[in-house]
Structures are given as C-alpha cells and as structure tokens.
Amino acid sequence: MTEFDLIARLTKSLPGNATVLTGAGDDCAVLDLGVPGHLVLFKTDAVVAGVHFTPATPPEQVGRKALARCLSDIAAMAGTPTAALITLALPKDFDAGHVARIYDGLNELARQTGVAIVGGETTTNPGGMLISIALLGTVPRGSQLLRSGAKVGDAIFVTGELGGSLAGKHLDFTPRLAEARWLAEHFALHSLMDLSDGLAGDLPHILRASGVGAELLKTTVPVSRAAKLRAAEKPPFVAALTDGEDFELLFTLASKEAVKLVDAWKAAFPAVKLSCIGRITKGSGLVIRDRHGLLPLNGGGYEHFRG
C-alpha cells in the first residue's frame, strides 16, 4: 500500500454525523453545533523537532510557530480563533525551563489573537519533542470559504511574497486572520486556502476540489527577498513555487471583481502585498506562462525556471 493509497483509504469512509458540514480535506473541519448565526471550525496541527524546528530554534519561537500554523488554517476559512488545547510530547531528558519558554511564546501569540488556552497534556515521546495544537474557531454561517468553489474565469490572488520562508519567516509570520475576515466580509470569494506546502503544491488542492485548471503568469508571482538572496542555491521562482511554509492566503474570485479588490485592499492593508497571479481555466492541472510559452507543472518541471 503506497502513502497515496493509505490516505485515500483513511479518508474514504470516515464516520460522520449530522453536525459535519465539511470533514477531512479542507483547511479546517466545519461543524454545525447549533450556534445561531455561526459555524464551528476545528483543526489540529503538529510541529516536530528536527522537522519544523531545530535544537537551535529559540523555544519562544517554537511555541509561537506551533500556534501560528494552526491559526493560519482558521484564517484559511475566514474564521476567528477561540480556544486551543496544547499537547506537549517530551523526550525523557526535557528541560523544564525550555518548556516554559515554549509556552511563553505560544501564550503571547494567543493573547494577541484572542485565543484562550484551555488545557492540554504533557506526555512522553522517546524520540524528541512534538507539539500538537487543537484549535477551535467560529465563522459566520455562509461565510466559511472552502477550497472547492473556484470557477472557470476566476482571478487567482496571493497575499505577501513567496519562497525562502526557512530564512526566518516560518518562525515569525503573522497569520492572515484579519485579512481573510476582511476579504470574506467585503468580497464574494469563490475559494480560499493558506499556503503551507508551496504554491505549486497547494494550488492543485483548489483545482482538484473545484474540478478546474489554472494558468499562472510567471512574472506576476511575488518572489520574496529571502528567496532572491538565496538565488545561488535555488532559482528564486522555483523557491516561490516550492519552498513551503509561506502561510499566505491563496484565493480566487470572479475576475470582474479583481480591480475593485486591488483598490480596496491597498486602502485596507497598505503594508501587505496582494498579487493577481493568474486565472482559473477549464480542464485540470496547473500551467505556467512565461516568455517562452506555456509549461505544464505536473509535480515537477521546475528545472525549466532558471531565469
């Protein structure tokens, strides 16, 4: 059984019940628990030593990142976070002061975002440290934004700049909670998600969920300064497509709304770049247009982008 087969099997016939509006496969689960006017968002996310942080990462930033990743998923539904539980799986030789500093960073971000930390547990993890966050949020009924609503002709937008997150941004990014709520309040977005695995890995989630394709215009993809500074290691455009942990918003809306959006955005969030990077097309798959023509991106082909 391959990993693809496994995930297909695991998610094919999961138990459901009447509260489930959106289950596995989107940024958060969406539940109707009977709150008048609101739906409940439910998400977990884990960071692991050696994968998401290193022994040299300041513990405050480890705790901050653990919560921030989960907050980005609430943003990806245009929701508001409410309460979190923290699972700390610790090696046997853990340092208590180190753990307290992890909580300091986590608690600071929780206070900034209005999240209550309502408990959790510590357990033993022989191999190293793992922090799992379970997060609840709410979203006005009908305002939740899924991956599955993209329509042919939609303009595709991305916030911020992409690539090179490992140079620092992955530890200090601000989840786009305010921006996502503003978008949902002021514009009829068709689809929304957050970028965690890189544009080339994540946009296909929207495409598959919506049954559409996409064409990106290479010159419009916003490449971060960090990616440009590391051009000797990796072509910056490839970094912007594949580096991951950008935690920016990726969304689509009717192209006739695009100009109005760009103008309103500049007034609302003058410090945050917003880029229209392409359009939703018929068919399936992702193609990139550059000065040489169209290049399909089916899980590779990045070596083309040296320039």
Added chain:
Amino acid sequence: MTEFDLIARLTKSLPGNATVLTGAGDDCAVLDLGVPGHLVLFKTDAVVAGVHFTPATPPEQVGRKALARCLSDIAAMAGTPTAALITLALPKDFDAGHVARIYDGLNELARQTGVAIVGGETTTNPGGMLISIALLGTVPRGSQLLRSGAKVGDAIFVTGELGGSLAGKHLDFTPRLAEARWLAEHFALHSLMDLSDGLAGDLPHILRASGVGAELLKTTVPVSRAAKLRAAEKPPFVAALTDGEDFELLFTLASKEAVKLVDAWKAAFPAVKLSCIGRITKGSGLVIRDRHGLLPLNGGGYEHFRG
C-alpha cells in the same frame, strides 16, 4: 525547575477569553460558544508507542484505545461526544497497512458512539508512533459535572472494578458515556471524574479541587478479578488503588441520595457494578479505614495493604 513547578507555571496564567467556563485542570475544557441550551466540551489525549501500547498490540486496539481514552473524558463531564480530529505521528519506516488497521479500530468505536472523524494529519515522529485525539462534545447547560463540587458528607461512588487493567481492559474498555449521562439526568451529583491514574492518584484531584478530604472503607473498594489473579505480583487492593487506566467513573453525591441511587442503578445498569466506597470529610487528604484503623495515604503507604 521541577516538574511540579513547571506545571504550576504553565497553568497559572494561561490566556483566557469570555467563552471559557472551565479551562485547564478538569477532565475537559468547558466553553460557551453560544449554543442554546448546551455547552461545548473540548479535550485532547495522546497515546505513545512503548508507553500506552507495545509493538505486539493489535493495531485495531491501539486506535480504539486512543479514542476510548478521550471519550472517557467526555463521560467524565456527563457529556456527549460529537467530532474528533486524529493526529498520527509516524516513524519513518511505518507500515501503511498497520496504520489503516489503527483507523479501522478507531472508526469502529467512533461509529458505535456517534462520533464523526472530521480530519487530522499525519506527520513524522523520529522516535516512534504517537496518536493524539482532539475531541469535541456537548453537554446540557448546567449539567456539566466538575471535580470541584464535592461536599462534606457526600457519599463516594465508583463504577465497575479497579486494578489490573494492563491484563486487557486498557485495550477494550467501554467508556462510561451512557452511565454518566444517566447519572447527570437522574441524580444531583456534586462531582465527577474518570479514573485514569488509579483511585489513590485521582480521588485527590476531587479533594483538592473541592477543598475537602475523604475516608475510604477498604472492604468496599471493588477489586477486579484481573488484580486478584495477579496477587503474587502485587497485593490486589494496592493494584485497585494504583494500577491506573481503569476508565471507570468516580463521583460524589449527598449521602441521603445514596440508597435511591443504588436501587435505580441496579435497574438501569444491571451488568455494571456500582460501589459506595467511602465519604467526603472535612480537612484534606485521603485516609483508608481497615480493621486496624485509619491509614493516611499521602502519596504512598501502600505496603501496609498486604492482606
């Protein structure tokens, strides 16, 4: 910093907000998300290879146990479980078929208890397998049962039999969801929790939270057959006090209700033992009365109970 200092520091000044009715320190967090007539319960629990199960444990039972432990915490608030997220942290050499079987066991228990599995994630865990469950539930407003309500003079009750869980029960116990809801509907319980760390470890949580003490009558504590069969390894009464993973209900109510409760229980749950094991007293701490007199149990003294 000791582990005690750490937990005290971690839980002392956690961020809160207006939704939090009960935060860290009870079986579940209790949140008011605005559901008319109901409150929301929120809990996480993790099982770790080498701690909560072994390589020889059938994977279906590993998955079942992971969810059952969390369900027991919902029972401990007299709640009804709703939806769960599953975090699977896997070693690099994990076997996909093994993981699918974990889900089979977990999904079967979810279906039996009406729980929707609404997603989760798999991540790398260099040291071994860890399964964390995040679980939501609901409870009628005012019916949630905390650890902090025990009153002097209360009778102390426990369901089932205690000790020897490692012989098998820890893998196939049925969370006492129905029993706890029945108790909350029919009797004015003062406090309730589930037994996960053993009676001698868990009852003090109720005592500290309620600012009271307790006296147990040794001969009334229900000792499991599994604990009696292993008498050569450990005195059965000591096993009943300290073995852990019983996942039975421990609760108190006014002693004048005790006889009525025992009669009604026999009619409602004829197959489940219910035992009155002592009473809540003034002061603090736990003492045990046997034929020799009273013995304080302050984190030890078990060697007294050879008989």
